[in-house]
Amino acid sequence: xxxxxxxxxxxxxxxxxxxxxxxxxxxxxxxxxxxxxxxxxxxxxxxxxxxxxxxxxxxxxxxxxxxxxxxxxxxxxxxxxxxxxxxxxxxxxxxxxxxxxxxxxxxxxxxxxxxxxxxxxxxxxxxxxxxxxxxxxxxxxxxxxxxxxxxxxxxxxxxxxxxxxxxxxxxxxxxxxxxxxxxxxxxxxxxxxxxxxxxxxxxxxxxxxxxxxxxxxxxxxxxxxxxxxxxxxxxxxxxxxxxxxxxxxxxxxxx
Amino acid sequence: xxxxxxxxxxxxxxxxxxxxxxxxxxxxxxxxxxxxxxxxxxxxxxxxxxxxxxxxxxxxxxxxxxxxxxxxxxxxxxxxxxxxxxxxxxxxxxxxxxxxxxxxxxxxxxxxxxxxxxxxxxxxxxxxxxxxxxxxxxxxxxxxxxxxxxxxxxxxxxxxxxxxxxxxxxxxxxxxxxxxxxxxxxxxxxxxxxxxxxxxxxxxxxxxxxxxxxxxxxxxxxxxxxxxxxxxxxxxxxxxxxxxxxxxxxxxxxxxxxxxxxxxxxxxxxxxxxxxxxxxxxxxxxxxxxxxxxxxxxxxxxxxxxxxxxxxxxxxxxxxxxxxxxxxxxxxxxxxxxxxxxx
Numbered sequence: 001x002x003x004x005x006x007x008x009x010x011x012x013x014x015x016x017x018x019x020x021x022x023x024x025x026x027x028x029x030x031x032x033x034x035x036x037x038x039x040x041x042x043x044x045x046x047x048x049x050x051x052x053x054x055x056x057x058x059x060x061x062x063x064x065x066x067x068x069x070x071x072x073x074x075x076x077x078x079x080x081x082x083x084x085x086x087x088x089x090x091x092x093x094x095x096x097x098x099x100x101x102x103x104x105x106x107x108x109x110x111x112x113x114x115x116x117x118x119x120x121x122x123x124x125x126x127x128x129x130x131x132x133x134x135x136x137x138x139x140x141x142x143x144x145x146x147x148x149x150x151x152x153x154x155x156x157x158x159x160x161x162x163x164x165x166x167x168x169x170x171x172x173x174x175x176x177x178x179x180x181x182x183x184x185x186x187x188x189x190x191x192x193x194x195x196x197x198x199x200x201x202x203x204x205x206x207x208x209x210x211x212x213x214x215x216x217x218x219x220x221x222x223x224x225x226x227x228x229x230x231x232x233x234x235x236x237x238x239x240x241x242x243x244x245x246x247x248x249x250x251x252x253x254x255x
Numbered sequence: 256x257x258x259x260x261x262x263x264x265x266x267x268x269x270x271x272x273x274x275x276x277x278x279x280x281x282x283x284x285x286x287x288x289x290x291x292x293x294x295x296x297x298x299x300x301x302x303x304x305x306x307x308x309x310x311x312x313x314x315x316x317x318x319x320x321x322x323x324x325x326x327x328x329x330x331x332x333x334x335x336x337x338x339x340x341x342x343x344x345x346x347x348x349x350x351x352x353x354x355x356x357x358x359x360x361x362x363x364x365x366x367x368x369x370x371x372x373x374x375x376x377x378x379x380x381x382x383x384x385x386x387x388x389x390x391x392x393x394x395x396x397x398x399x400x401x402x403x404x405x406x407x408x409x410x411x412x413x414x415x416x417x418x419x420x421x422x423x424x425x426x427x428x429x430x431x432x433x434x435x436x437x438x439x440x441x442x443x444x445x446x447x448x449x450x451x452x453x454x455x456x457x458x459x460x461x462x463x464x465x466x467x468x469x470x471x472x473x474x475x476x477x478x479x480x481x482x483x484x485x486x487x488x489x490x491x492x493x494x495x496x497x498x499x500x501x502x503x504x505x506x507x508x509x510x511x512x513x514x515x516x517x518x519x520x521x522x523x524x525x526x527x528x529x530x531x532x533x534x535x536x537x538x539x540x541x542x543x544x545x546x547x548x549x550x551x552x553x554x555x556x557x558x559x560x561x562x563x564x565x566x567x568x569x570x571x572x573x574x575x576x577x578x579x580x581x582x583x584x585x586x587x588x589x590x591x592x593x594x595x596x597x598x
Contacts (some may be wrong), residue, residue, distance in 0.1 A: 098534065
């Protein structure tokens, strides 16, 4: 198999002396859509931050294109990895087009290629009509699209997104995941932290389950989302069914 | 259409810079002409170039030029410091006083006055002020740690600022005689009266170094629009950016305080005046905000010379009297978004 775009090899991360991620081994290849799921505090954000090079592992290493990430210059890293943090915050009322152009910062300043990439990202996210609107005047769903457009504008190989659909309505959840899936279809790789297991199964071709800092499952949705796993990791009694070819998780309090 | 949106050097961002530069040049010439002896712009320029009368030359070059230059330099550095801090903190209410450098510089100067060093060593006061500013930075880094979060840095800065304020009060309290106390009190009010080219030369290198540091991170401020996480992921080393900004502000503001005393609110107000002209871009804001600061302080320094009063109204008093109500209005206008509600 080809070299993974991004790989974690027995990565352990400690925050404030407490181990929050332990021995995580995970590879992300071109064209892959990965969902990272797990209960609150399981280490999902830490895993994705370590992947993004924002968290220095205590042990183990993350490699980008086979090269240790710690040795990659931040700007070169930023050109390969697009990271979308939780919350889609914008601190200044910049026009949408200017926000999307921030994704080009690792590349340079104001070249024709930059302008084309911004225009393409605005088009892909259907934001052309909003280009001159201050970003702070947009709705939550529109802001989420701006955030995705910003990452797409940087044309990274890998997109890492931390709960990109939290607080979005049903339609925008699908819109955002569809945009990310298209990036993978175009030859990129995407890893997304998700809470909705049904959407995770719909979106991803691989699901990673984190439980108390450890990766306890890594595989296709059918193999990973079993009632036994959901009981053990989430503490729920769940029925996993297939409807219209889609995996559906119906959870209940354990008896 | 993307051309219009433009990068840092698009026509759109050049227009306000050119406009501000023109206003500043105008104020500079006016500043050379205003005082007990009024000179027309032609007379002032004649004095400056040495082509006019000897009296005009003396007044302009010896008395008013240093003052005009200092107003320009200090205003420039204050406006720039404010814009850089607001960019770094992503908060429109951030001001150079936030990290304690100005109050620490003021304390250094006050200590020099209180100890009577000023009478024996003419360089003692500016050197003490700069030392105060730099010590405050060292203390800030020591207390907050090199990788501290912004909130920790702000709180540490606040604590250092309070400490410097308390120490200044103590120096005032223990002043050896009423004259020293009066000298300290007046010095704290901030003024550009009776400054010479020597003062310009003292402040210039520090203001130049601080200014250079602050101009270095415009792109990082732009990236910080997306928050610290995203800015870090875009390849900006935030710990280093923070250190550069804090050091740059200390050098630039410390240099100013060293020769002019405390001058408040210019750094807070200047960025606001020009933000709409750069479409809120915190990176493109730096130069216009610096120019706006220079315009504000030059105008204020002309104003203090024109207000009829017994003795000159202090420059720091005027900037505070105009700046503080503006600050109150700003908090009022933004209280919703400041309380964490969506804007």
